Amino acid sequence: MTAPLVAPHPLTRLRLAPAGGGPRSIDGVWWPRTDDLVTELPRLLRELPHTWTQIVHVTVRTATWSAFPGRMLCAGQVLHLHGNSAVHAPTTVCLLAPGAGRWDLLVVPHLTDDREGPRLMTAALTEE
Numbered sequence: 001m002t003a004p005l006v007a008p009h010p011l012t013r014l015r016l017a018p019a020g021g022g023p024r025s026i027d028g029v030w031w032p033r034t035d036d037l038v039t040e041l042p043r044l045l046r047e048l049p050h051t052w053t054q055i056v057h058v059t060v061r062t063a064t065w066s067a068f069p070g071r072m073l074c075a076g077q078v079l080h081l082h083g084n085s086a087v088h089a090p091t092t093v094c095l096l097a098p099g100a101g102r103w104d105l106l107v108v109p110h111l112t113d114d115r116e117g118p119r120l121m122t123a124a125l126t127e128e
Contacts, residue, residue, distance in 0.1 A: 012047040014105075015121045029121040030093060031108035037065040037081075042074045044093075044105075052103055056080060057096035061089045064107060 013031035017024050032040040037060065045055065062068050062083035071080050095103045106124050108117055 012043050013108075013117065013121070014044065014047050015125060016049070017125055025104070026092070026106045026124065027103040028105045029108060029124045030105045031112065031117050031121060032110045035064065035066040035110050037068060038072055041072070041079070045074055048095075048103075052095065052097065052101070054097040054100050055095045056098065057082060057094075059084060059094040059096070061085075061091050061107070063089075064091055064109070 010033055013033070014028060016028035017026065030044055032044070034040060041058065048055075056077065057080050059082040060068075062085045068083050069081060071078055073079075091107045091109070093105045093107055095105070108120050108124075112120065
């Protein structure tokens with residue numbers, strides 16, 4: 001009996017702002033592959049720098065995601081999810097770690113064309 005082939009997890013499309021250089025309105029750009037927050041968020045958190053630890057609160061624009069649970073378990077830790085449903089809410093994800101920091105990532109829509117996505121990610125970090 002042969003084991004079924006399992007596709008590896010696709011790489012997380014994440015670009016972080018360079019360290020230093022003063023305050024910024026965003027700390028990076030994330031381009032998820034789907035609109036499934038329960039699948040995408042753990043992938044994102046695994047790829048963040050080790051200095052971004054103890055994230056327990058995550059705020060997202062609810063219209064960006066197909067489902068929005070109030071909380072979820074990720075790597076043995078409960079994440080409290082908060083939604084922003086305002087019409088003009090920015091398409092971002094805000095990661096909060098009490099006593100450690102806050103990080104804001106611009107979210108590129110998952111259906112963005114493969115040629116346009118990288119350009120948007122680069123532009124978002126250079127327009128600051």
